[in-house]
Amino acid sequence: MELTRYSVIEDKNPREIVLLRGRGCAWRRCRFCDYHLDASKDEQVNLALNCAALAQVTGQYARLEAINSGSFAELDETTVAEIERVCREKGIRDLHIESHWIFRKTLPALRARFAAVGVTLHVKIGVETFDADYRERVLDKGIDETDPAKIAAGFDDCCLLFGLAGQTADGMTRDIETGLRYFDRVCVNIMVPNTTPVRPDGAARAAFVRDVYPRYRDNPRVDILLENTDFGVGELK
Numbered sequence: 123m124e125l126t127r128y129s130v131i132e133d134k135n136p137r138e139i140v141l142l143r144g145r146g147c148a149w150r151r152c153r154f155c156d157y158h159l160d161a162s163k164d165e166q167v168n169l170a171l172n173c174a175a176l177a178q179v180t181g182q183y184a185r186l187e188a189i190n191s192g193s194f195a196e197l198d199e200t201t202v203a204e205i206e207r208v209c210r211e212k213g214i215r216d217l218h219i220e221s222h223w224i225f226r227k228t229l230p231a232l233r234a235r236f237a238a239v240g241v242t243l244h245v246k247i248g249v250e251t252f253d254a255d256y257r258e259r260v261l262d263k264g265i266d267e268t269d270p271a272k273i274a275a276g277f278d279d280c281c282l283l284f285g286l287a288g289q290t291a292d293g294m295t296r297d298i299e300t301g302l303r304y305f306d307r308v309c310v311n312i313m314v315p316n317t318t319p320v321r322p323d324g325a326a327r328a329a330f331v332r333d334v335y336p337r338y339r340d341n342p343r344v345d346i347l348l349e350n351t352d353f354g355v356g357e358l359k
């Protein structure tokens with residue numbers, strides 16, 4: 123699979139972004155997800171690929187997003203050290219990463235590690251929806267907490283997933299408002315066809331585009347990815 127692994131996001135929250143590769147998602151159960159397939163147990167091969175992506179970072183916005191198809195904790199230490207080096211050398215002051223709920227206890231030490239080199243960590247969690255029953259029964263997301271405030275406690279930003287069967291404009295709006303109340307930033311992903319049995323729902327997507335998108339399109343705290351490659355990394359068509 124040939125993936126684009128470096129891009130620059132120019133509009134909201136301008137930043138460079140790299141798509142790195144780790145040992146693979148430890149959870150791997152979310153029913154809508156197949157991007158955990160971007161993984162390898164070979165640390166040296168991952169490191170070479172990650173170094174090639176990180177070598178393109180210029181530091182132009184002093185802000186970098188380093189994602190992998192899973193959680194930051196699944197990156198090898200050699201790659202984390204390389205991220206740290208690039209942050210220092212390119213003057214990165216803010217680093218955005220992603221983490222599943224199950225790794226929340228690893229985050230304080232990671233924040234301290236990057237703070238020691240002058241970098242503020244912003245950690246994004248995939249919540250997908252604050253409707254805990256739908257999230258766990260239908261999506262199998264693996265967050266054993268229903269209170270949004272408690273979910274948000276160890277994290278800064280959240281991802282939401284819309285365009286799924288049963289979702290309504292009211293429900294999606296409620297999710298974004300909850301996200302904005304408890305998190306610094308909200309990233310909305312719209313379900314696209316992939317290799318899982320979960321299909322995008324045309325009615326839910328249409329409701330989002332018609333009734334929800336116009337309200338948040340210009341909100342500087344809300345990223346909206348109508349296609350999952352809108353950040354410029356991943357499997358570009």
Ligand code: SF4
Pocket residue numbers: 147148149150151152155156157158191192193222248
């Ligand atoms: S959405 Fe994230 S946590 Fe869930 S299976 Fe995919 S990579 Fe793993």
